[in-house]
Amino acid sequence: MKNFLKRFYLIIILLFLYLPIVTLIVLSFNDTKTMGVWKGFTLKWYQDMFSNPQILNAFCNTLFIALLAAVVSTVVGTVACVGIMALSKRQKNAVLQATNIPLLNADIVTAVALLLAFGMFGISLSLGTVVFAHITFCLPYVILNVLPKLRQTGTIHFEAAQDLGATPLYAFMHIVLPDIMPGVFSGFLLAFTMSLDDFIITYFTRGAGINTISTLVYSQVKVGIRPTIFALSTVIFVLVLIVLLLSNFLPEKMEKAREKAEKEGRELTPEQRKKRRTAKRIGAGIVAAAVVAVCVLASPYVGAMAGKGEVIYFYNYGDYIDPDLISAFEAETGISVVMDTFDTNESMYPIIEGGQVSYDLIVAGDYTIEKMIENKLIQPINYDNIPNAANLEPAYMEILASTDPGNQYMIPYTWGTVGILYNKTMIPEGRITSWKDLWDPELAEHGILMMDSLRDTFMVAELILGYDMNTSDPEELQKVVDLLIEQQPLVQAYENDSARDDIITESAGLGMIYSGEYLYCLDENENLDYVIPEEGTNVWFDCFVIPTNAKNKEGAEKFINFMLDAEAGLATFNYLTYPIPNAATMELIDEEIREDENVFPSQETLDRCDRFHYLGKEADQVLASYWKRFRGN
Amino acid sequence: MSNILELQHVSKKFDNDLVLDDLCLEVKENTFMTLLGPSGCGKTTTLRIIGGFTTPDQGCVLFEGKDITNLPPNKRQLNTVFQKYALFPHMTVGENIAFGLKISGKSDEYIRDKIKYALKLVNMDDYANRDVTMLSGGQQQRIAIARAIVNEPKVLLLDEPLGALDLKLRQDMQYELIRLKNELGITFIYVTHDQEEALTMSDTVVVMNQGYIQQMGTPENIYNEPENAFVATFIGDSNILGGIMLRDKLVRILGTDFPCVDTGFGVNKPVDVVIRPEDVILGEAGKGQMDGVVSHLIFKGVHYEMEVQAGGFEWLVQSTSMFPVGQPVSLSVDPFNIQIMNKPESEDEEAVVVDV
């Protein structure tokens, strides 16, 4: 009975630890992009994964960085431990205190500190900075694993070996090292794991074109994670599992068999001996093969970093372009595209402002672009290289010209509105007309979702109160914050990323959403409808811009031109389901969709709407402080 | 004297390894009993069964006539001194000693007195507030003993308690243990593989091998009259030879007939003969029962140890007089010093239960 309880308890704990893992593995075979609904078995995400260069690239990067960081930190750390043993007590204490700092520091602080330090010394971010940062935070794990083993081992054997004529190096390699190997190995394993699992530090220290699985996942948060990532994680998980199982437990099992045989007084038959040797070789072979495989996987990429042909570095929202278009562009022009991704304008801006990474092309939101123009971070585009600009819908170009006279700096990629998505089975059709409905306690029981985005969230309250959505007046903002705080108890969650998933799965009944998500959601759940409230809303544009420090401006322009092609626009529309400001593309879109006012609002609706503008540095800080006042409540 | 402890038909298996097979043992009150045997003979398992750390597969343990087989160790009136002392590293010497007393709810004053008494008993008077990890092996040993005896157990179990100490310290502790035993007047059950320790301290020695008791008796009895070749080789040095019991009181060894005192083995029966090296008398060649030549000589302090080639056998001989290597000598043995044993018919039979 007691044993049963113990076993039961262990099983519960294991279940707790592995439940999310199983969930992710199951989702990687799920025939829908939405988390939390089962729509049948499919292998298409695995196919997608193997045909998506960005994902494969991230896969190689992740393993390459983890392996390199783990190997270097294991070697440096183990060697350092030997040195630490020779230090005086005070020196030793000082070193060990310093070792503890990265462990006691928040990841975000470590990451930012590294970023600031790189900035202070004018070191531009690259693969090297990521590896350096990873080695730095892996080292303590190695030290903390090796040092106790070394202490335990003591000097006796080392001295005995030297007494028998071994050089110190030989004695260390043949006597001490085998003895502390378990510590070294677990240090390596932990370092590898930590590196593999890291997001924050990689995110802040990476250079252009360097994505790991973590940064890829995070950048997809804005548009929702595609199951391709689940497939990728499953593959990695299973891969590492197999390698470690085979390399670790096979020889161990054989060893046990041998021990048993010896105990029973049996000599091993030559056959068994052979088997054992083979098993050991297989184990070592698998590890070696894994290492080689990773290096091979990583080498073309590292080669690319060293410079091959013409390249453009492209900074984009995560999963915000059809990967087939990139391949097509590369095939057509011979220019390779290295794409980095970010999740929000706000997290992209400091990276560009810092100037430690240089990109040739960026996709960004319009009001952030205004800020970039003001701070001279981007340069005018040469329309001579973009004949396809003629395809752009003049009406939208006119809207943009109000903040970018002559459309010098930005060329629109996608556009849309912000509105309310709701479930018609819970809420009668036509019931939602106003932003005020998001304050309706009656609707709250279905679950109300708000965006977690300063400008968008403030806008809703500003429109209800009849203010300008570009206000930075403290008195007005205080009222806005008060109104939002009043709404707080009614809100199920503030989220950008998974709002659509919650509505698709009917975990929530209504919520703020970008118009581009509407078609996507309708595909997954036909009971949904989208409304642009009567108070109006924000019309936004995501545009191509070229940074001032771009190294390949012409390449970037070629790419923009390629993307403005009618067919490319259609591919983009089909992939993203966001409206495309491309007149030539519009003609290729199904009439039914083209006439859907929810996707392409009428001029009359657009007249009710406004655009966000950059309000200047001071206003930004005022907004930020009121935002914090609201969020910290 | 009555039996304070009895093991009845105890068997124990570990992973199909039969460690104890139908073991029966009776321990008299106020004796110093030693379980002696090579490693793996089952002596520690026996002790752990008595202590309650291992439950036997079959058989039962009686304490003062009551069955305690399934009683957990904390409910038994026994205490153990562990091989590696098992002092609690996070407690001081005093706290270690007080551990059992606090559990049984003794008053602070009683505990204080008891600690003082116990420390005095083991000659560690002023150590109560010391950190146990800072003590030497011998000191830790004493504290381990003190910790066990303050609980006034009726039986103290000691599991190779001196194994980790150096020779001099070990000898000192042997005397200490005998003194302690006499002062406390309780039963000691002591496990060791060191025959000298066993012979020095015990009232009763139980020689064990392969899960069986080979012989049980007083140290003199065990040494002088080993009942089989295992006991003879394990206890002290001995010459074990094959012989033929021609008739009562006459045995033929290596072609020479030796008078002896044993009877009842039958006529012309093959037997094993044990002769202790100190019982072989060397003399001038031709004047003894057999002749031979000295082949090795070592000075051992109190005596010389020699090897003598005689009758095709290398005899081990200890003598106070010295015979140089190469010298022809004669060998003779007093009939009382010839120990006759039944020859085992197979390897296994050597390990049969011996009637005690």
Place this chain on the structure above:
Amino acid sequence: MFKKKWLTAPYLVFILCGTVIPLLAIFYYGFTDQEGRFTLENITAIADEEHAKALGLALLFALICTVVCLLLAYPVGLILRKHAGGRKGLVVFILILPMWMNFLLRTFAWKALLANNGVLNGILGSLNLDPIRIINTPAAVVLGMVYDFLPFMILPIYNVMVKIDNNLIEAAYDLGASGKTVLTKVLLPLSMPGIISGITMVFVPAVTTFVISQILGGGKIYLIGNIIEQEFTLNGNRQLGSGLSLVMMVFILISMALLNKFDKNGEGSII
């Protein structure tokens, strides 16, 4: 022992460049304003209501998470000590294995599991049980923290546990201790280094996390980690971000100093 102090040199370079200098950079920014003048404003900003509240909440959640982890992990250590002493490799393996699935994804998986129409409620519904509604609440955030950091509590406790000599336990029983006494008087004090190292490994990341509260808190729960992260990314105010980081570090250091009073020997280790 090996008389080769210079072997620490490469490591010292990493400490200097990777830890000390970046930390000095944080200090520099923490004590200057946007024009580079010395100021204490970034430090005293912690007294602002929203900052103080976020810090308090983070400390509270981290405390709860640490206690829950300890209560969950200690029995695991006890059970494993008895039944898996010889299979250390396997135990470590099982505990580390989940970390090879990306941390962000694992946290998202909890969102899918806990959602109002999520997997768990689906299971509960099919068993005719009431659905749980904890997503977007503090409970979900703490659950996520416990999930993510539990292995870091189990590992050090288990490591210390397997090193405890079985003789000590038997000695305690022998001296009359009941199972409960053995636990409180022997096992608990002897496993203290592991407990302390576990508390450190759990408490620190729990105080500073921002991802878990962001994903599982439905944007309603704002911890000090979220504030710092937003200062660096959203608001681009490095100075304030650095200042608040420094304050948070001080709080962590104080907690650790208090904790280390119990750990005389510093024997605890993760592996």
